[in-house]
Amino acid sequence: MPTASSTATTGSRRGLEHRWHEATLTVRGPGGEPLADAEVGLEQVRHAFAFGNIGFDFVGLANETSAPDHNVFGGAEPQEAAGLVDLWLDVFNTATLPFYWAGFEPMPGHPDTRRLLRTARWFRDRGVDLKGHPLVWHTLAPDWLAGLSDAEVETTLRARVTREVSDFAGLVDTWDPINEVVIMPVFDNEQATNAVTRLCRDIGRIPMVRLAFETAREANPSVRLVLNDFDLSTAYECLIEGVLEAGIAVDAIGLQTHMHQGYWGEERTLATLDRFARYGLPLHLTETTLLSGDLMPAHIEDLNDYQVPSWPSTPEGEARQADEVVRHYTTLLSHPAVEVINYWGLTDRGSWLGAPAGLVRADGTPKPAYHALRGLVKDEWWLSPTTWRTDAEGRLTVRGWAGDYLVRASGASTGFSLDPAQPAVEARLGRS
Incomplete structure (x- = not known):
């Protein structure tokens, strides 16, 4: 299983480097606390393109x-x-x-x-x-x-x-x-x-x-x-x-x-x-x-x-x-x-x-x-469902095409968007 030091990515990027964007995702629990050292599922749900x-x-x-x-x-x-x-x-x-x-x-x-x-x-x-x-x-x-x-x-x-x-x-x-x-x-x-x-x-x-x-x-x-x-x-x-x-x-x-x-x-x-x-x-x-x-x-x-x-x-x-x-x-x-x-x-x-x-x-x-x-x-050009692990601050580096994504953990889920203008994003989990 990849750790937080790994990067979620997929597909060939030859000639398409500008289409791929990287952001630090902080996953928080329902109370706002960072979800530290936790298994999370990531998947893409929509292209922005x-x-x-x-x-x-x-x-x-x-x-x-x-x-x-x-x-x-x-x-x-x-x-x-x-x-x-x-x-x-x-x-x-x-x-x-x-x-x-x-x-x-x-x-x-x-x-x-x-x-x-x-x-x-x-x-x-x-x-x-x-x-x-x-x-x-x-x-x-x-x-x-x-x-x-x-x-x-x-x-x-x-x-x-x-x-x-x-x-x-x-x-x-x-x-x-x-x-x-x-x-x-x-x-x-x-x-x-x-x-x-x-x-x-x-x-x-x-x-x-x-x-x-x-x-x-x-x-x-x-x-x-x-x-x-x-x-x-x-x-x-x-x-x-x-x-x-x-x-x-x-x-x-x-x-x-x-x-x-x-x-x-x-x-x-x-x-x-x-x-x-x-x-x-x-x-x-x-x-x-x-x-x-x-x-x-x-x-x-x-x-x-x-x-x-x-x-x-x-x-x-x-x-x-x-x-x-x-x-x-x-x-x-x-x-x-x-x-x-x-x-x-x-x-x-x-x-x-x-x-x-x-x-x-x-x-x-x-x-x-x-x-x-x-x-x-x-x-x-798509991030398929994958399981990753956050670091001690609940962070994970995500790399993919601009668009909408879903993060899941412990029976809860929420969405976030990967946007080249936002190098850091947060996702606060609610009940699925």
């Missing part, structure tokens, strides 16, 4: 409905989602909820607030943090918005942002208030230019960002707001610089990494992270995918243009995906600016573009990539 995934699969389940037409945001059908709950919760602690305006408010004045509130509470009851995505976006803007004048569109946008951020305050306190602004004023589709693009073209990108960000922050001053984009070219850097120079408060920079055309590799990934870390803001990897089937051809410029009748997961692709998931997550976490990694889809069922990008097959069985990621999150 946000290991995320979308929560679209569980909207129907949380609302106890099996009607397929309620699954407007994609993902598994409600009747299939029950079998995915444990798989999701065993790896992820942060969920992105869908607020795509066309699906959320198909008719003006009839938002899907009630169902999404139930879904948010369902996740929070299970200890999951939440993010809303997105509030202002040219894609999936409701058709009814197009008939309004620019002034009316702006007023309606502000009201929409205020409503959602206010209604979900305390449940969803992180948002993408606006999405993919780089392409917003030039976005076009088969129909007439949508109203969001039209307004952005009229007033400009930075005023659109200001509209979304400042309206959201007025609705909830404690909200965390992410500027998110798939275009990671210098155009995005120019946008970020313009937004910051304009005095718009941004809490994190969102980077989408849908790797449908192949894994980027460590060198390109780190170079991209360095480019955006120079702004001094946390980096959120908001939309991450790696395929377990055939890769999309390299000549495709817009991923949405690739349409195939069938896109299956394959044994060779699954082995490749598992290897790449480990490499990608390890590379991302090696960079100190990365605060969030959000994988875009647990399952292949209803996946974006029909791609085999899920960590679970369409039949609900986990792929090797799921097991590989879980092995990192809940094994290599």
Whole structure:
């Protein structure tokens, strides 16, 4: 049995030293006395780092409905989602909820607030943090918005942002208030230019960002707001610089990494992270995918243009995906600016573009990539239940990833948090 001079730790730390934190834990009894020379059990219960995934699969389940037409945001059908709950919760602690305006408010004045509130509470009851995505976006803007004048569109946008951020305050306190602004004023589709693009073209990108960000922050001053984009070219850097120079408060920079055309590799990934870390803001990897089937051809410029009748997961692709998931997550976490990694889809069922990008097959069985990621999150980067002995002052040195931990002794238990800003923590035992 390790003594107090030993250190509780686990897993490989190569390249991830900054993720491991050490603190002196003083364990006290119910009366406040140090629990000296005592056997104590330690275990981790939660990561502080946000290991995320979308929560679209569980909207129907949380609302106890099996009607397929309620699954407007994609993902598994409600009747299939029950079998995915444990798989999701065993790896992820942060969920992105869908607020795509066309699906959320198909008719003006009839938002899907009630169902999404139930879904948010369902996740929070299970200890999951939440993010809303997105509030202002040219894609999936409701058709009814197009008939309004620019002034009316702006007023309606502000009201929409205020409503959602206010209604979900305390449940969803992180948002993408606006999405993919780089392409917003030039976005076009088969129909007439949508109203969001039209307004952005009229007033400009930075005023659109200001509209979304400042309206959201007025609705909830404690909200965390992410500027998110798939275009990671210098155009995005120019946008970020313009937004910051304009005095718009941004809490994190969102980077989408849908790797449908192949894994980027460590060198390109780190170079991209360095480019955006120079702004001094946390980096959120908001939309991450790696395929377990055939890769999309390299000549495709817009991923949405690739349409195939069938896109299956394959044994060779699954082995490749598992290897790449480990490499990608390890590379991302090696960079100190990365605060969030959000994988875009647990399952292949209803996946974006029909791609085999899920960590679970369409039949609900986990792929090797799921097991590989879980092995990192809940094994290599996790402090498993272990017994230690305190010293004469009831102290023990604990080393692990930032997060929540549990200490047990003599039938009593209590929790404590490992935080890099706190080199010394105390845990006072109560009855379990």
